[in-house]
Amino acid sequence: MTLSWFQIFRLGLVQMALGAIVVLTTSTLNRLMVVELSLPAILPGLLVGLHYGIQMTRPHWGFASDAGGQRTRWIIGGMVALAAGAFLAACGVLVLESTFAIGMAISVAAYALIGLGVGASGTSLLALLATTTKPTRRAAAATITWLMMIFGIAMTAGVVGSLIDPYTPQLLIKIVGIVVLTAVALTCIAVWRIEEKLVAVREADPTPFREGLHQVWQERKARNFTIFVFLSMTAYFMQELILEPYAGLVFAFTPGQSTTLSGAQNGGVFIGMLTVGIMATGLKIGMLRNWVMAGCLGSAATLALIATLGPLGPGAPLMPAVVALGFFNGMFAVAAIGSMMALAGEGREQREGTRMGLWGAAQAIAAGFGGLVGAGMVDLLRLVVSDVQAFGSVFLFEATLFIAATAMAAKIMDRRLPSATLIPGE
Template sequence: MTRAKNLSWIGIVRLGLVQMCLGSIVVLTTSTLNRLMVVELALPAILPGLLVGLHYGIQISRPHWGVLSDATGRRTPWIVLGMAILVLGALGAAFGIPLFNQSFWAALTLSILSYTAIGLGVGASGTSLLALLATTTEPRRRAAAATITWLMMIAGIAITAASVGAMLDPYSPRRLLIIVALVGAGAVVLTSLAVWRVEVGVSAQPSAAKPRFRAALREVWADDAARRFTVFVFLSMTAFFMQELILEPYAGLVFGFTPGESTSLSGAQNGGVFLGMLSVGIAVTGLKIGSLRGWVVAGCLGSAASLGATSAMGQIGPDAPLVLAVVVLGFFNGMFAVAAIGAMMELAGEKAQGQEGTRMGLWGAAQAIAAGFGGLVGAAAADLFRSVMPDATAFGAVFLAEAALFVAAAILAAQVIHETRRETRVVAGE
């Protein structure tokens, strides 16, 4: 595959709009519809939990989408197609909400099909988007590109959650369907406009030989650096998501936080994530401080230390500064996450030789599996530990296990990302 010019800053921001649309649709299905099932419909909380887990599990298809985009040499058609599938899935899931009052099994069937479509859509669009960024972003801009696109995704989540929350009251099924349809249509239109002609002059040409999926995946897996980076992604993302389902219960059971206070705690954590991502982008791209490898390792170790502090505060009691610890945890989470995404683009963009989509698909699948697995393991471990020990000790044990995973991920990242850069210099003759 041959390369042309790199993406401009405007082009990077345009692709960030796609990531913003992805966040906007996904938050509807993982937050708004989840709440409606549990509260308005009085369904068991495990039902939406399993549906959300299904959408993560389906994203094991990401390598397939990566191979397809590698074979065609164009990413934007797959980005738009994936967004359309995602929106159709969201509409189906929204239709399933009122259907539960009429026929549980029909609604469940529709929900399963819809969340399957959601997983396929996120996989197709997200994988192709990251592959396009990896192949067309200048190396010195990769950290900034990762920061811009992920901050825009967070903005999309926040804006959608706030605006939909305001428009949904007073709730009615008809109002829900109208809102989801409008947000979905807007996402498809904005995505189409954002990627319009963005590949002109920057896209890679398809290779003459179009590899079969298994052969392409086997070739990528044979690369030691790519394989070990996959393990790093799985370890770090498992640690990242283990606290997702237990942090608010921890605040309520151990520190006496009200539902509103625990929700605000999650908002404070996301604020820390935002600052961590922004800091890495400014430091690496603007101030030329540190490397992606260094920021990944620092973020992982900082996350481990913050989890240790969060665990220890359970033994102090309600007067402990839990909010401060959670904000710091979010900061280091954001630092490691955006630096890891930048390193991911670096590894895919500099060594892939026409397999950027396949590599991004493999790492995206590892991330999606870790998201579902980490949340499930964290919640199950907390329940198990709480049956044999006090709440503070039980939750603290889970946080310490997360910290250990982050330390292991830091050690692996130091080895893999360093090796990748060294091998790249050798290939380049430096």
């Protein structure tokens, strides 16, 4: 048996819950550290980089769940760990106001827990989708679940942005608590008894983890796609930790306004993903390769626009530019995700989870690396130039990475096929 459309939608609720929790740590808490607590941007960059770095364990989670019949426990357990980590991270921000050392210790433990939770839950969910979705539905399933994740991010950012002003520590704890408890409950409902109806429980593969990972790395398609994911996602995530501080320091946005800005950006991502889903998957217009390239080039152009708005200061149309950035980000991302879902089932059997874990690890490392480099570059440049010049220079550098990702997509993605498969051959 394979997943029905209703079951695909149910699993998308898990992605929505993941996005809802993660956006709190990468936008709201990040903004509070940099602007309200006047901490250097590199500090939340290091914390977010920690949780992404720990997601290097994604291949191991995927490999462990490849035994069959075990993905549900990893999905729920990972979500519980993620929720606990996010709540602890909010507590850490409050403690940082009074005791830096203790606050940092709490924050480090929290973000480590977040990394483990996202890795276990997210990888197992994607592997379950890849192995139980009919091949002809995989691209559509990827679109649906990612749209739901972006919806969760945008909705959470928008609602939190409207509720958190005027900001108080007590209000922050209350809001984060409600979000994480809702996410855990939604996850349990979403995955309840789905796997046992679709997957026959099989014995664990006796192959050692390192050997299994090596087998996947030897597959040319998997290896090339891993490199592309790392480059493109480094570009994608460089602005994640600096966009809200940019809005606060250069355009005088309040905490609520900057959180709403993040929600608007992810709203743009949602529209971009929906556009590609309808055009490429529904109407069969254009190849995913071309959608990836168009999204990367559009992202580069809008980043350049955001950089040029800095000298205008408060009152500049930052919001529309950020929504446009989200639109092109979503266009590129969903086309790449469609490729990922299609490629997960290619090659050696019983390695779907390992492949998803490998690509998830590449994305996580790139996200942590990109966010850390972006924040670090801003801090260094602010020592010698104005805030406007510092942030603008980083946005322009990010744009060049998107152009490089475009060139790589043109090289490794097969232009002859309607789906984004990589060049044939091993």
